[in-house]
Amino acid sequence: VSGTSEFEAGIFGPDLEEALRACGFALGHHPDSFMYSTLGGWLATRSAGTHSNIYGKIEDMVLALRLATPTGVLTTRPRPAASTGPDLNRLITGSEGTLGVITQATMRVHPLPEWVEYRMVLMPSFESGCEALQKCVRKEVMPSMARLSDELETELIFASKHPSHGAAKWLGKIIKHWLRFRGMTRPCALFVGFEGPRRATRFVRDESMSILRRAGGFDLGTGPGQKWTLSRYDVPYLRDCMMDYGVICDSFETAALWSDVIPLYRSAKETIGRVGREVTGYPAYVGCHISHLYRTGACLYFTVGVQAREGSRPLELLEQYGTIKAAATTCFVESRGAVSHHHAIGLEHQAWIAQEMSPGGVDSVRALKRHLDPSNVMNPGTLVGGEAAGPGHR
Numbered sequence: 027v028s029g030t031s032e033f034e035a036g037i038f039g040p041d042l043e044e045a046l047r048a049c050g051f052a053l054g055h056h057p058d059s060f061m062y063s064t065l066g067g068w069l070a071t072r073s074a075g076t077h078s079n080i081y082g083k084i085e086d087m088v089l090a091l092r093l094a095t096p097t098g099v100l101t102t103r104p105r106p107a108a109s110t111g112p113d114l115n116r117l118i119t120g121s122e123g124t125l126g127v128i129t130q131a132t133m134r135v136h137p138l139p140e141w142v143e144y145r146m147v148l149m150p151s152f153e154s155g156c157e158a159l160q161k162c163v164r165k166e167v168m169p170s171m172a173r174l175s176d177e178l179e180t181e182l183i184f185a186s187k188h189p190s191h192g193a194a195k196w197l198g199k200i201i202k203h204w205l206r207f208r209g210m211t212r213p214c215a216l217f218v219g220f221e222g223p224r225r226a227t228r229f230v231r232d233e234s235m236s237i238l239r240r241a242g243g244f245d246l247g248t249g250p251g252q253k254w255t256l257s258r259y260d261v262p263y264l265r266d267c268m269m270d271y272g273v274i275c276d277s278f279e280t281a282a283l284w285s286d287v288i289p290l291y292r293s294a295k296e297t298i299g300r301v302g303r304e305v306t307g308y309p310a311y312v313g314c315h316i317s318h319l320y321r322t323g324a325c326l327y328f329t330v331g332v333q334a335r336e337g338s339r340p341l342e343l344l345e346q347y348g349t350i351k352a353a354a355t356t357c358f359v360e361s362r363g364a365v366s367h368h369h370a371i372g373l374e375h376q377a378w379i380a381q382e383m384s385p386g387g388v389d390s391v392r393a394l395k396r397h398l399d400p401s402n403v404m405n406p407g408t409l410v411g412g413e414a415a416g417p418g419h420r
């Protein structure tokens with residue numbers, strides 16, 4: 027009746043959605059790690075799913091929590107809204123296992139969407155795509171999912187797609203010529219998704235597609251969008267395998283206000299590319315996409331790939347990785363971006379946490395941890411762990 031559902035926190039993504047689907051509901055939280063991650067993990071890291079534009083990040087969906095700590099159990103109660111002191115749900119989400127174990131959560135759920143549609147649009151440039159998405163946000167017609175790749179990432183997407191044959195191949199050639207004729211020599215792929223109640227969602231789709239077209243977007247239709255949904259969980263898990271072959275490879279993510287998005291993008295591309303080459307001696311691939319939209323800004327997601335220095339042993343490869351990672355995070359912070367938008371702090375981002383929440387903020391979180399976990403047995407060393415690990419520590 028109220029659109030809430032209570033779960034044990036160890037439930038995995040697919041099981042959770044399947045249980046809800048049987049009752050005609052969905053949570054709508056689909057991080058790229060969906061297949062192998064849990065509700066407790068999502069809450070502990072303040073995770074973001076692909077459709078966060080309409081459903082919010084995981085911390086926006088939680089109504090009540092149960093946290094088992096070494097000194098006792100903390101619980102909050104499900105309320106639509108409340109004015110009852112500091113919001114304990116917000117303190118527990120993002121605690122990364124350092125305060126206790128989240129054992130139960132009451133989540134806001136919604137009816138299964140009546141309308142689901144994915145499209146792919148080619149935008150003339152990353153900047154024009156970004157501006158058009160911002161316009162969609164301002165006009166309150168934000169797609170439920172938007173993923174705008176920059177020129178380089180778009181080239182990688184097209185280079186890794188299956189070759190087409192017959193009519194599809196000819197159609198592809200005609201489209202390429204037409205785009206060139208219109209001056210679109212290095213287009214940027216934009217995947218957009220629309221889901222929700224039929225009438226309202228079609229309205230949002232029509233309005234946002236019209237904004238994208240006015241910004242020079244070329245609509246490739248639902249076919250490529252649909253294909254993306256089939257392979258979306260395949261690529262992210264390649265990282266460790268690539269590392270085994272001597273390729274330093276990772277994704278670095280941040281979030282910034284709209285006014286900072288493009289300056290941060292340019293500065294991070296330059297920094298990561300330059301430092302990647304300096305430490306390895308090889309040119310680095312640095313692709314980027316915008317992956318989550320907010321009224322006030324967006325999440326930028328950089329994918330980096332570069333061959334490690336010739337003859338590097340595993341520890342040397344990790345050292346080179348650490349230098350590139352540190353340069354990227356420092357650049358994000360200096361460009362007024364978040365240390366992390368959804369990958370959380372862990373060990374790798376600790377060196378920058380005081381810049382994010384101020385030294386007083388770090389001390390306060392440490393004091394809370396000391397109170398709930400006096401023997402420091404809950405995920406010691408993580409988040410605000412004391413002897414902060416330096417940049418690149420693994």
Ligand SMILES: Cc1cc2nc3c(=O)[nH]c(=O)nc-3n(C[C@H](O)[C@H](O)[C@H](O)COP(=O)(O)OP(=O)(O)OC[C@H]3O[C@@H](n4cnc5c(N)ncnc54)[C@H](O)[C@@H]3O)c2cc1C
Binds near residue numbers: 064065068
């Ligand atoms: C390939 C790949 C793709 C990813 N894509 C995304 C993405 O699109 N969006 C996104 O937000 N994140 C993404 N992530 C990061 C990560 O998967 C998510 O943050 C996810 O929320 C972690 O959940 P998990 O169950 O795997 O937790 P784990 O990785 O097992 O744990 C993560 C942290 O949470 C703590 N924790 C786990 N469960 C609990 C609990 N019940 N109570 C208290 N603490 C707990 C652990 O101690 C640890 O500190 C990705 C990761 C990978 C490897």
